[in-house]
Amino acid sequence: MKLIRPRYVAILFATMILCFGVGKVFDSRCEGGCLNDAFANSTNWNNKNFNFSYDRDDEDEDNDSNRSGNNGADGPDADAAPALPPMEEIDTVVIQSVSTDWVVNATDVKPDLFLTGTHGKDRWKLVKIGKTLTIDVKPGAAKNAVLNIPKSFNGSLEIHTVSGEVEVLGKISLQKLLIESASGNVDFSSWPSEKLTLNTISGDIRSVQSARDTVPKSLALNSVSGDIRLEINNNFENFRARTVSGDLHLRVAKMVSFAYEMTTVSGSFESVPGGNKDNGIGSKQYSGKFGEPASAQLYFDSISGDFELEAGDSVSDH
DSSP states (O other), X not given: OOOOOHHHHHHHHHHHHHHHHHHHHHHHHSGGGHHHHHHHHHHHHTSTTOOOOOOTTGGGTXXXXXXXXXXXXXXXXXXXXXXXXXXXXXXEEEEEEESOEXXXXXXXXXXXXXXXXXXXXXXXXXXXXXXXXXXXXXXXXXXXEEEEEETTOOSEEEEEEESOOEXXXXXXXXXXXXXXXXXXXEEEOOOOSXXXXXXXXXXXXXXXXXXXXXXXXXXXXXXXXXXXXXXXXXXXXXXXXXXXXXXXXXXXXXXXXXXXXXXXXXXXXESOOSEEEXXXXXXEEEEEEESSSOOSEEEEEESSOOEEEEEESOOOOO
């Protein structure tokens, strides 16, 4: 019987420590430990008993003033148009759904919500508590949903979906945008002014920014088994992306400048301007600057994802 050489045992042991260490670093840097939660929650999402309900209204369950009416038929494949409260009373919109495709549009007219292919009005609800409006759609309750909100809405939008596509279209005056999606792609053209947070599992993220758009000060992108494709035309302050089995393709205008720090276990860095390379045991690190003055910071961490940077005079103007 052939014995394993001691040096191979040492290398294997060091690799195991490194993997656990990388996982800890990823999770500690990610808001709310999202990568750790992503792997844990992915099992729950596949569980038929998974409960995606919204329960902040438990104490107000019997308060009719906090709940909007469910205007729609009870039969299968019916359409519904729930009444929305005045948007002047709202500063945060939260969407929670399973197996529903969402389109959020900017509108100049009255805001409204349409649900198509609904299966029972008791399977979805609208709840307003304080200045937060929550739209909760249970599994299989609706095939598609369209939410039209005013272009002037200067608040926060949160979208949490499982097995559904998400599109945020038009130019909404958002301060913050948070999208969390499992098994669904995310496409958005409405950029917030303060903070953008995108978390996906088994879904791609894509967005194109026009020259007129303001880039949020902070961008946090986290992806498991999904690619991220962004086009940015203006400067940001802090950009942080983390991927597991997903690539980041970033196209920026030449006027954009930033310092970057990148770490990957088995990925690569493509078309990144010259910087300092450090190929350690089990990981590769790369740091440098793109443009001047490089006061902004870009961080990219991946386990098996590539980073590709493309620069041009300007990005697409839509």
